[in-house]
Amino acid sequence: MKRFRAFLNKEFLHIFRDVRTMMILFLIPVFQVLIFGYVIKNEVKDAKVAVLDFSGDAMTAALVSKLDAANDIEIVKTFSSYDQIEASFRANEIKAAIVFENNFAEKFNSKKTVDLQIILDASDPNLANLLNSYISAIANNYAQDKNIGAAKINVSVEPRMLYNENLSSAYMFVPGTMALILMVITALMSSISIVKEKEMGTMEILLVSPLKPIQIIFGKLAPYAILSIINAVSIIIIGNLIFGVPVLGSPLLLLFVSFVFILMALSLGLLVSNIANSQQVAMFISMFGLLLPTMLLSGFIFPIKNMPLALQYFSYIIPAKYFLTALKSIMLKGLGISYIWKEVTILILMTIAFIGISIKKFKIRLDS
Amino acid sequence: MNNSIEIYNLKKSFNTVKALDNLMLTVEQGGFYGLIGPDGAGKTTLMRIITALLLPDSGSIMVGGLNPVKDYKELRLKLGYMPGRFSLYQDLTVEENLSFFAKVFDTSIEENYHLIAPVYSQIEPFKNRRAGKLSGGMKQKLALSCALIHKPEILILDEPTTGVDAVSRRDFWEMLSQIRENGITILVSTPYMEEAVLCDKISLMFDGKIINSGTPTEITSKFKEKIFILKTLHLREILKIARQMPELKSVNSFGQNLHLVVRDNLVEITEIESFIKKSCDYDFKIEPYQAGIEDCFIDYLESVENV
Incomplete structure (x- = not known):
């Protein structure tokens, strides 16, 4: 135990003394969340909206002028068919279209319920989301003013565009960034720190010392596990305070799932360090083998559903995919463990497999 | 007397290259043993097998009464090892490094x-300095301290003085003789032959084999031919001329001088002098000389080449 503590102490000294390591550990995560957050976040400001009015009565006219009068919406076009809406979306002239069904006022007054359809450009999910709630609010306000409580305007939303059809990734940048950062810190940094010992020749001395392989491995991984947890928590806090990304589910479950993912990433880092003999190689493998798939194939940036079939199958071996699904469920949908036990189990099994291989492959000598 | 290291017929190959070829070596307990040989002789491979960092292909090996192949865990407590490359944590201070290994x-x-x-x-006055900022000589002293801190029975030093200045090298060897007074067996390798005289026993190593073993005086006294030293400012010119004299078995430059080995004691100083003076009028001086370990080594290499 004394040996292990000495080793751990040494590892923390390495981390705290290296400016680059400290930057990667503490500055980059914050910047990454802020950058992703601000890039994705959009204010609704003079959003261009078109109207397709099948009714053309006084009520729809009043609603349109009310919408146009609102600060952030600008009615730029009035159409007479759905085809025109489609063309206008393609030309990128509008961000949303509002469709009134025929005999709008009549239905409102007699049936007490009437349909209003909002078609949104979902390629910009945040803006689409905001526009949706904005337009719905105005319409419902209007309905309440007209007919105290009794009649309702049914707002149905129809997102359009080639991808992101269910708008589920409106807040995806926080879970996505978390997966990415935890991957960078844990897998990349821990593999580099192990390979560094090989490269500097210090591994030779460690192997000749009474330190057990398992002490060396855990001594290397533990500091990064601790620092990653700190990072995960700060990402969630920044996401919540600055961008309003909710944590609807249990924070404890969230921490648990993050910790499982961290362990998984650490075991991957260990595996990389077994293969790589220099820091450059370790960096390369981590970048192309771990970070890029995490970014591109996990569903963080591109939804898996819209990928070619081969890539969809490939995504099953990307650990971040399961982490993202679990995170989304907890943070955005408020679901409990019973909904995500599959993802968590897969992550745990992956961890056990990677650690098993790594410990078995850990070289107690210099060759063979 | 017990032996600290006993090695019989040790073989080790890397792919097709034979690094160790039927190597035999015995180091007595408390001995101060030198492995002398040029780069590529197999010194590092041998030390790595002794420290259980590499497995031998065949042969038997005992270190401190243990077999490095099987008992490597117990062996680690008994060994102090200083690899050829500086292998400490450059970002830790002198004291932190030492305390870590302790x-x-x-x-x-x-x-x-x-x-x-x-x-x-x-090096204690610099104990708060980062190891990476130390000079070469100080790094070696720190590495030696770290290898010694657990009071090992056997100290294995792989070319500890390579890349260190002459003064630090002499210091280092003096420290080694002080350390052995504690009863620690020392096995040290070096490519610098002149350092070897400080060991009680040495082995000359070449091409994975030990070509000659014994005390430094034993080895040099095996050198039977007469040898002279020639001092001159025109080394290269005189080297060329001397090599044409058939009675000289070999002429080699050692630093600023030439060593002339006479074939079968055929000639004396005066005859060599007159032979050289026939061809040039440079100043030079020839004196009798006692053969060193390096002369023995070169003599061996030349005899192998001529076969």
């Missing part, structure tokens, strides 16, 4: 201070 071996700097004092006291 704790890893379950001891403390205080406990074994007396052992490392002759070495460590010289």
